[in-house]
Amino acid sequence: MSEAADNLAPIEAKAGYHHGDLHQQLINAVHTLVEEKGADGFSVAEAARKAGVSSAAPYRHFKDKDAILRAAVLDAMEKMRAAMEAVMAPHPVGSPEAVNALGQHYIDFARERPGMFRLMFGITRSEESDCAVADKGSEVFGIVIKAVADYMGISADDPEARRRAYILWTVVHGHSWLTIDGKADQQKIDFPEPELLQAVSKGVLGRPTSASDH
Amino acid sequence: MSEAADNLAPIEAKAGYHHGDLHQQLINAVHTLVEEKGADGFSVAEAARKAGVSSAAPYRHFKDKDAILRAAVLDAMEKMRAAMEAVMAPHPVGSPEAVNALGQHYIDFARERPGMFRLMFGITRSEESDCAVADKGSEVFGIVIKAVADYMGISADDPEARRRAYILWTVVHGHSWLTIDGKADQQKIDFPEPELLQAVSKGVLGRPTSASDH
């Protein structure tokens, strides 16, 4: 879990007249503000202030507020995709650890960056069916499907792999929401995440049938 | 609150100078607007317009915007609690049907009223730890725990009942979110909900051990 230093890079005011990197700095500002003020508390004006420019400047780089948010979401999803590949790497292909590592990372992401998590999933926007975001989502889900298929010893094309992977997704997604909303705490859920993940993957995926025993 | 025929009762403008039922009508307006404009698109001004009063009138009944939203959420949660008792009723105590009916109702609620669902869970607000809402949540979750305990043939006080119930909650909660966000469709999930629920309750709860045979 690198602290995502890249994403939350320090925001520095422009050097000269031309900012030079306002586009990325605005995306960084979204990442910061969305954690500070909540996913729905973000404002373009404040992002501009944070980047040290006027409130109208962002509109030179993005069509509107929504475009900024979507760019930030896409940015975050790409980082998540890369991170999920990374957390898988140390574990043997088809091992339960590989599957659980994916789930744990998803949950960790939500807990560490609840504002961005809410933005990625909770906000209604993107009526215009943002294909880039949807495609990036498919990449991420594809990783999960493959891990599940490997674990179960079946093809990733087997419809059953997609179904089982989806069940796992609902669990970690639901748990992430309930955690950042404080509902899990309110209901006094005492369920260490590793145990939760293990219980679910065992119950839903069965025992590993993978031949690969690296 | 028994006075309000239904949550989504028609909103009628006031009769005379004094509205007579503005409190409940504003709550009804939240229910409507939150579906029309999205959970984050709600405004007090528009709710007031919908109820046929000036934009300042709502502040006679609620401290601020947040209080209106929380009142609407509490209203919805109480309805949900009642509905969950109701959908359980036709099924034998401890039957898998009873458990699945709860999950199905939760999902149906999210699909039918995604705006309210987002409001109930997705919005950051209520920093002031709204106890009324938390308590109502406990009531609802208590129903699930009891259904699970009956199904497993254990006591509702058994910590294991709470854990298993929580897993079910994560699944239906996560599935609800992924459905209303369109993620399930995007990822081409072809998984009829009854089958999803059955697969999960079987995998997570095991076979029924209840004495009551249907």
Add this chain to the structure above:
DNA sequence: AAACAATGTTATAGATACTTACTTCAATCC
């Protein structure tokens, strides 16, 4: 009936989102 409480109204201050018209910078062309 008069005072009071509750619940409306209008008016207004302060934020914010977004747009438009105008200004400044800096790289390129002649």
Add this chain to the structure above:
DNA sequence: GGATTGAAGTAAGTATCTATAACATTGTTT
């Protein structure tokens, strides 16, 4: 090297929303 050109930024204007204050109307209590 100076004028041109277009990108980057500023300032100002419109619209909407939250929330408060001061005033108006109705119903209730004494």
